[in-house]
Amino acid sequence: MTPPPVLRHQFDAVIVGAGGAGLMAALEASKRCRVAVVSKLYPTRSHTGTAQGGIGAALGNLEPDRWEWHMFDTVKGGDYLCDQDAVEVMCQEAIEVVYELEHMGLPFNRTAEGTIDQRRFGGHTTEFGKAPIRRACYAADRTGHMILQTLYQQCIKQGVVFFDEFRLLDVLIHEGRCSGIVAWCLATGELHLFHAKAVLLATGGFGRMYKVTSNAHTLTGDGCAIVFRRGVPLEDMEFFQFHPTGIYKLGILITEGARGEGGILRNDRGERFMERYAPTLLDLAPRDMVSRAIYREIRAGRGIQGRDYVHLDLTHLEAGLVERKLPDIADFVRTYLGLDPVRELIPVQPTAHYAMGGIPTDAQAQVLDAHQAPVRGLYAAGECACVSVHGANRLGTNSLVDIVVFGRRGGRHIAQYIPQADLPPLPPEATRRAQEELDRLTTPRGGEAIARLRDELQEIMMRHVSVYREEAGLKEALAGIATLRSRYRAVEVQDRSRRFNTELEEALELGYLLDLAWVTTAAALARTESRGAHSREDHPARDDAGWLRHSLAVATGETVGLTYKPVTITRFQPQERKY
Ligand SMILES: Cc1cc2nc3c(=O)[nH]c(=O)nc-3n(C[C@H](O)[C@H](O)[C@H](O)COP(=O)(O)OP(=O)(O)OC[C@H]3O[C@@H](n4cnc5c(N)ncnc54)[C@H](O)[C@@H]3O)c2cc1C
Numbered sequence: 011m012t013p014p015p016v017l018r019h020q021f022d023a024v025i026v027g028a029g030g031a032g033l034m035a036a037l038e039a040s041k042r043c044r045v046a047v048v049s050k051l052y053p054t055r056s057h058t059g060t061a062q063g064g065i066g067a068a069l070g071n072l073e074p075d076r077w078e079w080h081m082f083d084t085v086k087g088g089d090y091l092c093d094q095d096a097v098e099v100m101c102q103e104a105i106e107v108v109y110e111l112e113h114m115g116l117p118f119n120r121t122a123e124g125t126i127d128q129r130r131f132g133g134h135t136t137e138f139g140k141a142p143i144r145r146a147c148y149a150a151d152r153t154g155h156m157i158l159q160t161l162y163q164q165c166i167k168q169g170v171v172f173f174d175e176f177r178l179l180d181v182l183i184h185e186g187r188c189s190g191i192v193a194w195c196l197a198t199g200e201l202h203l204f205h206a207k208a209v210l211l212a213t214g215g216f217g218r219m220y221k222v223t224s225n226a227h228t229l230t231g232d233g234c235a236i237v238f239r240r241g242v243p244l245e246d247m248e249f250f251q252f253h254p255t256g257i258y259k260l261g262i263l264i265t266e267g268a269r270g271e272g273g274i275l276r277n278d279r280g281e282r283f284m285e286r287y288a289p290t291l292l293d294l295a296p297r298d299m300v301s302r303a304i305y306r307e308i309r310a311g312r313g314i315q316g317r318d319y320v321h322l323d324l325t326h327l328e329a330g331l332v333e334r335k336l337p338d339i340a341d342f343v344r345t346y347l348g349l350d351p352v353r354e355l356i357p358v359q360p361t362a363h364y365a366m367g368g369i370p371t372d373a374q375a376q377v378l379d380a381h382q383a384p385v386r387g388l389y390a391a392g393e394c395a396c397v398s399v400h401g402a403n404r405l406g407t408n409s410l411v412d413i414v415v416f417g418r419r420g421g422r423h424i425a426q427y428i429p430q431a432d433l434p435p436l437p438p439e440a441t442r443r444a445q446e447e448l449d450r451l452t453t454p455r456g457g458e459a460i461a462r463l464r465d466e467l468q469e470i471m472m473r474h475v476s477v478y479r480e481e482a483g484l485k486e487a488l489a490g491i492a493t494l495r496s497r498y499r500a501v502e503v504q505d506r507s508r509r510f511n512t513e514l515e516e517a518l519e520l521g522y523l524l525d526l527a528w529v530t531t532a533a534a535l536a537r538t539e540s541r542g543a544h545s546r547e548d549h550p551a552r553d554d555a556g557w558l559r560h561s562l563a564v565a566t567g568e569t570v571g572l573t574y575k576p577v578t579i580t581r582f583q584p585q586e587r588k589y
Pocket of ligand 1 (some may be wrong): 026029031052053065177265393409479
């Protein structure tokens with residue numbers, strides 16, 4: 011391909027990603043400075059729009075609640091790996107941000123008195139673990155859709171400039187400072203150089219490295235992989251959450267809100283098996299525990315007809331509730347399974363859902379380098395970031411909280427930073443790396459097909475790096491991924507056209523997934539304990555003396571270099587995790 015022309019732009023700040031985190035950051039930053047949002051998707055197609063069940067905040071509209079209880083639940087749910095100073099910020103500000111969204115016009119479900127309605131969700135309790143509490147604010151089972159639409163409208167109103175279907179290819183970091191990004195326009199194939207004082211990455215998760223996943227096709231971890239290649243470490247990558255209730259084989263999510271409204275998991279004998287694993291919270295135990303319980307039932311031969319799934323039972327719920335409060339999931343079940351969830355049981359299995367790990371940041375969303383120092387002008391928020399508020403296992407509803415709280419904090423910090431910062435010079439040959447990558451992928455090498463490599467990667471991750479892990483399987487996975495990474499060097503994009511080259515996009519995304527799977531597996535192999543979503547069959551106990559610490563991964567040649575940093579503990583000392 012002859013190099014396309016490079017177009018140049020200058021903004022105070024560039025936000026990459028138009029999900030909840032990116033839009034919240036853009037909205038805040040644009041109050042004080044000129045902001046561009048660069049997004050590979052049209053903004054309202056971002057994965058935030060699929061979030062179903064709710065956003066947690068201790069409003070106490072239906073029963074007494076306190077942010078300290080929310081904080082305790084988050085820390086315990088995260089198996090004590092959360093940085094508690096950051097969790098405190100999140101649970102306090104959640105309340106304010108939910109009201110802010112309400113005032114922007116977000117149509118939450120209402121109580122009879124007209125306040126925001128709230129429902130139960132996994133791991134959220136009253137009085138430090140006594141009983142399930144109604145804390146999740148929701149708009150039917152379309153909460154994320156409403157958040158995204160609301161924020162997008164506000165950004166448009168405020169004059170944020172959008173570059174839709176522009177794909178981040180490189181983040182320019184030079185001498186500890188970020189000076190902009192390089193992006194590729196899908197419609198024209200041109201490279202665009204964005205020169206800016208600040209860049210915030212909000213590129214979302216990477217569940218597409220697994221075969222069965224709730225994540226959209228576009229969740230390929232682009233931002234995480236790109237800065238990793240630039241030497242920024244990735245934190246706690248061994249922790250990947252499996253949500254207990256994906257539709258069998260398809261992985262499409264059935265919100266935990268379904269259990270929050272009273273849904274029950276049953277095995278082949280019709281038993282409510284969570285009684286065995288979490289006698290107090292039952293079906294509303296945290297996700298890591300429920301997913302493991304499902305696998306244990308399956309292994310004991312109590313999966314439905316001896317197969318690898320169980321049932322979610324909504325048939326006993328009050329008439330009209332499913333249609334009123336869970337209309338979308340009722341639709342999914344009818345469309346994809348041909349079943350009526352009001353009368354029939356829903357076949358479910360754990361589905362890869364959420365990356366607890368990501369780009370390390372402080373509570374201002376500033377990206378931290380391997381020495382814990384902020385990279386000047388570089389920020390990250392949302393699922394691509396690791397603050398760390400979710401520790402080893404995220405509670406339901408806490409990602410929507412995370413994206414709006416830390417998106418807003420990042421936007422605010424940028425707004426303060428911009429007036430006192432000079433515009434950093436661009437590094438020499440700023441677009442060279444991006445151009446070389448495109449050239450490499452489009453050079454004829456008679457090589458490997460993208461889809462085949464991706465399938466193999468997803469199989470490996472599903473088999474060896476999912477809910478249960480052990481040394482031999484992780485080593486096999488690491489060797490398999492190494493082979494795939496070398497085969498990837500021979501990947502060849504057949505489509506040579508410049509406009510709308512979606513094959514080239516897939517090739518780039520496969521490269522990101524391979525890097526992140528590599529890091530995830532290496533970090534999982536190193537951590538010889540079980541904590542939260544990381545469950546080692548050969549090391550079944552949590553080991554606070556050895557492993558109450560965050561991992562930081564950097565690429566050192568053809569190996570993943572791992573270092574560790576301490577966990578910030580303020581209010582809650584680690585305890586045994588019983589529910
Ligand atoms: C089905 C489903 C249901 C969920 N339900 C809930 C729930 O009820 N409650 C809850 O708390 N959490 C829920 N979650 C999790 C939560 O929705 C996500 O973690 C959160 O929305 C992520 O937001 P984000 O802003 O970080 O990223 P996203 O919303 O994923 O947005 C990522 C953005 O980055 C852009 N992008 C990515 N790569 C590039 C690139 N290379 N160049 C340019 N742009 C790029 C995309 O275009 C997109 O705009 C759910 C997740 C799923 C999958």
